[in-house]
Amino acid sequence: MSAERAASPSPDRPILSVAELSVQFKLPQGWMTAVDRVSFDLRQGEIVGIVGESGSGKSQILLSLMGLLASNGRCTGSAVFEGQELLNRPPKTLDTIRGSAMSMIFQDPMTSLNPYMRVSDQLTEVLTAHQGKSQAEALDIAVEMLERVRIPEARRRIRLYPHEFSGGMRQRVMIAMALLCRPEVLLADEPTTALDVTVQAQILELVAEVAREMQAAVAIVTHDLGVIARLCDRVIVLYGGRIMEHGTVDEIFYDPKHPYTKGLLASTPRLDEKVHGALRTIPGQPRAAMGDIPGCPFEPRCGLKIDRCRAEMPMLRSDDKGRATACHVSGV
């Protein structure tokens, strides 16, 4: 499947342009920064992976784009989708975009589908609300979409409630819902983390296939480097809310520049490994919460740090092809 991915990402202008996005949460002790001045583009037909450990802010990026931050959160910066600013828009005007031109797949389908509504009602609602379809038309399209994500006996099963589906089937229902209006941008937050590996394989295949077919731009958040390698064209590596490194999937896996990317790759046990000695580790623990620190968030765990790393945040510097690293010691 991945062999047939879009040969080259279209060099045209991006569909979604995120610039200097920051997300903060108000806690009893003050504002805590979860995402710190993150910029990236999504282009048509391209799958971008956002990888990071817990607390890296990877999910918050997607939630802020969808206007779904928790009530104690705020975001600054800009995210432009087809000439329209997405951030801090009133929900009413955001609803003309989200769910139709832009949609999201969540990690846990059980908590993101409404347990009181039949799947048919949840799916047709998207179409009647966004595209003004009649109930009968909407039902036909919904059944077709369920068949498209390979739910057997779709016309019968669409009458069921979410709890009557297995985990993999529920995830398919959610993917179907996200695709109903043929979105131009699809955001996926750990879409296969809760699933078994044989089911994960089916779902990844499906996401790649529909993304290619619909020529949507996809951003997928995951902690699994294997998922990134299988699915993505470009990769953004996050740590402590900042972009550490950005490049094509081959650049990130075969020529990682940032010490964190290198550490992450080296500490992942591989299914095809032949030697079984000690794994390389990254010492210390991931940062839990961030105060405003002046230096690099990875500095406390970095093997290459110099004095400057603690005092001064390295800027993300990129070459003319968009390959970027934020490190004082090993840049591009």
Place this chain on the structure above:
Amino acid sequence: MPDGALLSVQDLKVHFPLKGGILGTTFGHVRAVDGVSFDLKPGETLGIVGESGCGKSTLGRAVLRLIKTTDGCVVWAGQDLFGLGARALRNERRQMQIIFQDPLASLDPRMSVETIIGKPLRIFHPELSRAEVRKRVFETMNQVGLAASMANRYPHEFSGGQCQRIGIARAIILKPKLIVCDEPVSALDVSIQAQIINLLMELQRSLGISLLFISHNLAVVRHISHRVMVLYLGKVMEIADRDDFYARPLHPYSQALISAVPIADPRLERGRPRVLLQGDIPSPINPPSGCRFRTRCPRATQVCAEQEPVMRDYGNDHAAACHHIGA
């Protein structure tokens, strides 16, 4: 039981009754573990892999007699574990420990780290003085990479990886012969997961402990195990030496499982052939007749529905249960 096995599990079954109605009558059983046999040698790690509902956690608990078994037996160091009286069982329990998936949930939030780690020692060695217990606790903390200065802190002050170290310290302080590790790294970030895997491997080498390493992560299991056992709906599909298993998986389920795991290597991924399974895992309440894997198996034929395949040895202690191997 072969010579020198520390643990020998024979045809173990764990069925959970399903009750319902106003009379609470039993209307069926979940066959969580349904006739599993294996041996574990001293100092050996057996990886137990499978997807959710395959019975791997139930098996781990049943082996320690933490839950009631329906049938079968567990021979522990030459004696029938299920035949032991309460006192004898308690005595043997010193030798067998367990660590859990959720490191924070498995530690009492109201106990300090020192109390948590020292508890098994105080229970089994009441004769030790407080100073002696403390000394052993500090030694053990040192072994698992925790600073002694952390002894007075409470679990919530620690990160997931550190909590798992506390759980490991508690498990090794009595110098056990067996530790059941139930998804011990699944809840941890990649960089922390590597630290804990290294620690477990190092402790196993230095203390000669046997590990039953239960995980759904085939890459982690490859790294840590000497042998690998694959479960599906409560049955053993395949068991083999690690390298043999990954180089030459025999069972169609093992092959599908291995091919489904994405490898962190994009060029390799692009050219990798895949065995894509259809559908989801059936319910263990009413498993398919014959071979349990047949409903998702690409090689299933009539015989698979009629006859349950038996485990057969294909050389090198590599055994699998399938009608179609070598055909």
